[in-house]
Amino acid sequence: MKYEFLYEAIKEAKLAKAEGEVPVGAVIVKDGKIIASAHNLKEKLKKTSAHAEILAIELAAKNLSNWRLNGCEMYVTLEPCPMCAACICQSRLSKIYIGTFDPVSGACGSVINLMQNEYLKYHTDVEWLYSDECSNILKDFFKIRRV
């Protein structure tokens, strides 16, 4: 099921791309079912916090009527930035599955590690899915933007 859920996150990333946003998508799963899907809308919403992960967390919390997302797992196409990584831990998400790493801003080990930080109170498990498709969506997007 892992790659099926990741594929749903990739579909969200493609929606972001179609809207001219940096293509990142995320879904949140509870008891084997997707309870929230979102993609990056930072430029459209003019909101720093409108990353795919935070929008998905907000939607999941709304659907569960609870900001505590214990027992929920996130699938995200790109390694979360520091803001999103901290929000994921503080939301009590149990685990995140990451499609590809972000060498510039990744906060799950690539640049810093906020998911398993010994000084912080809340931790979330991480599993890397090493998806070429997740990596290529981003490479293609930035290649086109640089032309």
Added chain:
Amino acid sequence: MKYEFLYEAIKEAKLAKAEGEVPVGAVIVKDGKIIASAHNLKEKLKKTSAHAEILAIELAAKNLSNWRLNGCEMYVTLEPCPMCAACICQSRLSKIYIGTFDPVSGACGSVINLMQNEYLKYHTDVEWLYSDECSNILKDFFKIRRV
């Protein structure tokens, strides 16, 4: 003017307290004027991201029609958590003034430092205002909750 702006943030923290929320308030100032004020509404809105700082950032961005808050400064009663500290830097806020430190979750030096982190791309200057009132609001709140 510093303490006048901090006082406005304290007024916001008191509004949070009146609503049963952890009492934290924030204001954002541009060109000597407050352009956004907010207080913590995490429980009421059932949103992990509804901290005073992020709500103030969202409001300032809305008022400026731009998520980039270069040239803006934030006054906040409590040292931001990792999520908010990262959002502050990623929003390009120039400087934050902090009322008191948070020894449990503070991400501006108390527990970790995301404001001036050599590995991260965006930095925001920090000035500590060491306000007894900011410290006491929180102490009183948690004292009452523990009774």
